[in-house]
Amino acid sequence: MQIDYLDPRSGATFPLDQPRWCGPDRAPLMLTPLPGLTRTQIDAGLRSLWRYRAAFPLAVEQPITLGEGCTPLIARRIGGVSTLLKCEWLNPTCSFKDRGASVMLSLLRAQGITAVLEDSSGNGGAAVSCYAAAGGMAATILTPESTSPAKTVQMRAHGATVDLIPGTRQDTADAAVARSESIFYASHNWHPFFLHGTKTLAYELWEDLGFRAPDNIITPCGAGSNVLGCGIGFAELLRAGEIDTLPRIFAAQPANCAPIGTAFLAGAEDAVPTTIAPTMAEGTAIAHPVRMREVLGILRETNGGAVMLDEAEIAAATLDLARAGVYVEPTSAQASAAFGKLLETGTITPEQTTVLVMTGTGLKATPRIAELLGIGL
Amino acid sequence: MQIDYLDPRSGATFPLDQPRWCGPDRAPLMLTPLPGLTRTQIDAGLRSLWRYRAAFPLAVEQPITLGEGCTPLIARRIGGVSTLLKCEWLNPTCSFKDRGASVMLSLLRAQGITAVLEDSSGNGGAAVSCYAAAGGMAATILTPESTSPAKTVQMRAHGATVDLIPGTRQDTADAAVARSESIFYASHNWHPFFLHGTKTLAYELWEDLGFRAPDNIITPCGAGSNVLGCGIGFAELLRAGEIDTLPRIFAAQPANCAPIGTAFLAGAEDAVPTTIAPTMAEGTAIAHPVRMREVLGILRETNGGAVMLDEAEIAAATLDLARAGVYVEPTSAQASAAFGKLLETGTITPEQTTVLVMTGTGLKATPRIAELLGIGL
Structure with a gap:
């Protein structure tokens, strides 16, 4: 089954094998509809969300996994x-952000991405930092200058480069978009993976x-x-x-x-x-x-x-x-x-x-x- | 099968149906050997350590459970x-302290205990506070005066009474033992449950x-x-x-x-x-x-x-x-x-x-x- 990136507002599609985080005009993308899975397709031996990998848009040989999912x-x-x-x-x-980070970074790594950019002041940045570290990828996280240092400790411990951006949360998001030409923008808010x-x-x-x-x-x-x-x-x-x-x-x-x-x-x-x-x-x-x-x-x-x-x-x-x-x-x-x-x-x-x-x-x-x-x- | 409290140093035993946290001379107690369980006795439908309840020393109708165990x-x-x-x-x-707290407090509650005393400066106190709250039991936690207030926030949020004790960690433990006449001492360090x-x-x-x-x-x-x-x-x-x-x-x-x-x-x-x-x-x-x-x-x-x-x-x-x-x-x-x-x-x-x-x-x-x-x- 053919799966593409989809701009739901224009109907335009883009091939999935070329990594991208948005449409040509910075439109947020989804994917074309996937068929889902049936209960017999669950890999019941796995205690992680990778038990549902048959429902993912790309096959990944080596997922970046730390036991995410299967929560009580x-x-x-x-x-x-x-x-x-x-x-x-x-x-x-x-x-919960680990669900997205594990799948997004696993799929991007399988497509050859080795360094990622993210903007966050909290759970999203922690999750992307963690899974990048687990997967041997470099991570740069932009956070608002006002972010509590305690929150950046976790990201830095994972080896991420943390850049503090003056101004509001929106200013940080804008700074990330501006930097997205030079490093792949694996944004938890933007990327459909x-x-x-x-x-x-x-x-x-x-x-x-x-x-x-x-x-x-x-x-x-x-x-x-x-x-x-x-x-x-x-x-x-x-x-x-x-x-x-x-x-x-x-x-x-x-x-x-x-x-x-x-x-x-x-x-x-x-x-x-x-x-x-x-x-x-x-x-x-x-x-x-x-x-x-x-x-x-x-x-x-x-x-x-x-x-x-x-x-x-x-x-x-x-x-x-x-x-x-x-x-x-x-x-x-x-x-x-x-x-x-x-x-x-x-x-x-x-x-x-x-x-x-x-x-x-x-x-x-x-x-x-x-x-x-x-x-x- | 008869299960008793056991003082492994003297060999003395004490009936399990009378709640106690130590021997008459303050000896730490274990339980007499239990038979364990076989794989067919696992309650595989439960996503918590209560799947192994057949191996516990007492049957409990209503465990205090929050999905503890089954970790990756x-x-x-x-x-x-x-x-x-x-x-x-x-x-x-x-x-990991949640494993002990869930089982200990569930068994004690089943025996009629409604209020517990614990001493801790960290994970043990958090776990006992949490499970006491989940089980509708009152908890008093003694912590060293030097304990970081951040650690006591979690205990207090769970509704525990937190008493700060001057001196060392050992002084706190001694204070708990001294208070064990007036409130049941459900100590993560002492109680065999x-x-x-x-x-x-x-x-x-x-x-x-x-x-x-x-x-x-x-x-x-x-x-x-x-x-x-x-x-x-x-x-x-x-x-x-x-x-x-x-x-x-x-x-x-x-x-x-x-x-x-x-x-x-x-x-x-x-x-x-x-x-x-x-x-x-x-x-x-x-x-x-x-x-x-x-x-x-x-x-x-x-x-x-x-x-x-x-x-x-x-x-x-x-x-x-x-x-x-x-x-x-x-x-x-x-x-x-x-x-x-x-x-x-x-x-x-x-x-x-x-x-x-x-x-x-x-x-x-x-x-x-x-x-x-x-x-x-």
Whole structure:
């Protein structure tokens, strides 16, 4: 089967065997639809997301793997209602970003790429640094100057070159694009191979649930790589005849930075004007998501939605989860806060199977959590 | 089959249905030998260490579980030699201590205990706080006054009462023993149920390897809960007829705090005088291990050994692992440093199957790793 890069807005395609991170006019690319896999094609002997490699766009002889994926799906009660938590912080760098990094860098290395550029202030940079190191690739990570040095320690320990960029997160992204002529831009926000890593979350939930899709998935949403990954993965499972209906996908965003939520509720197909303020849910503080239209499309096609959360709601959900034994960053706790609101409005019901995606560990947010507890560090 | 608490030094036994943490004279207790399990008794549908519950000393209807265990065993080359890393930081609180905490607190709760006392300055306290929260139990954690506030944030987020004790780590342990009359002392160093959690590491390695024991296991060793856990678990598998020989178990300790290594190399059966100095391998900075004799016994019975590492060796191993994509705390990196030394001396050989236990994430040691990289925080 022929697989190409696809610009979903123009319909233009580009051959997959020539590495690229965008279209000629800097349009974000997806891939043409893949057939997905059936349950008999799972390589059940592998304890990593590479058990689903039959669903990847390229065959890779030597994946860069550190045991990513196969995370626990645990039953917990949230506000008295049973739900399922997908514990994505039990990944090598302690966030879901490892799914994308493992697949993206494995495929790019197989195509001859030996050095990569990434921009990030958090989990994405940690994951790309880690997998580049594991795969013997050179990594350059651009981060906002304001990034806490603690976050850059992990990237530097992995041997990445870390360049601090003055200004905002957007300035850092712009600097990366400007440098993309001289080093391959393996951006977790831009490269479609990254999404074919995050799509393994869909395959895994389907397998965890005995080859069924859940009714609802609620995930924190910044640039939307989990929304897009679940959208792609479940669409493939539908195409492969393994499920009958798509799960509803809900995006949880901080009210202080909710470009997707705002556009969704306005019924728009692309960005609408929003105001942006600081938020403790820093993993979702993305003012200009690269694939806004595609994310909105998935929320609509799956009959899902968007939930915006104020800072007090995010704080309360973070502490409630910790007091129930689940230590995640405020970014992740948004899924739990959104679950409560969707139940309240009757958008979802308690007897449905709902999965909350817990994207990253609380250990990456110690100062914020200390603040919520009123403890000085 | 009758299972009792056992004082291995006197041979005295005590009934298991009366909760206790030590013998009448404060002797550390083990359990009388358990029969272990066979491969057909594994509950293969469970993605947690509770798949091995048939090997536990008590039946528990409602375990306190967050998906602990089932961690990746990944192949890596260390110094040009192939080895296997057991990635124990992919546990709910990001360290191996969750194995012990899940089993210990589940069994104690089933016996009616509702509030527990623990002393720790790190991973043990985090694990007990987390599982107490998950199980609706009250936890009081005593920590040395000098403990970094960042470490206590996680415990406090889980709702634990954290009491800072002036003086050394030993003073904190003494304070806990003194308070053990008023609240049940569920100590990760004292309670034998904890070891029946860490023994699942042995079961898991055996299953990971296609129901074989590895030739060698190298683990960081402070109080010795992984040495003891592996000793107990593999002895049970031998008793159950599932393996023919025990793997050799090696303890890695910092030269600056090596009571077990020093006693082992002196051929002693119990503690010998040693000097103690600060070490970056803080998880293994235990001057007076509670079960010194039992740990030494396992190292000898399995034809294993002890390796002592200077600070420069620990530092180099930490950075070498990170540059290969494995971000663990210096405590964990000792297993890798010891691997190199055991190969050098010919104690083990490259073609053998050797497992290095990677006990905790580098995210818990950011300031130390920054120091190794020469970065100011």
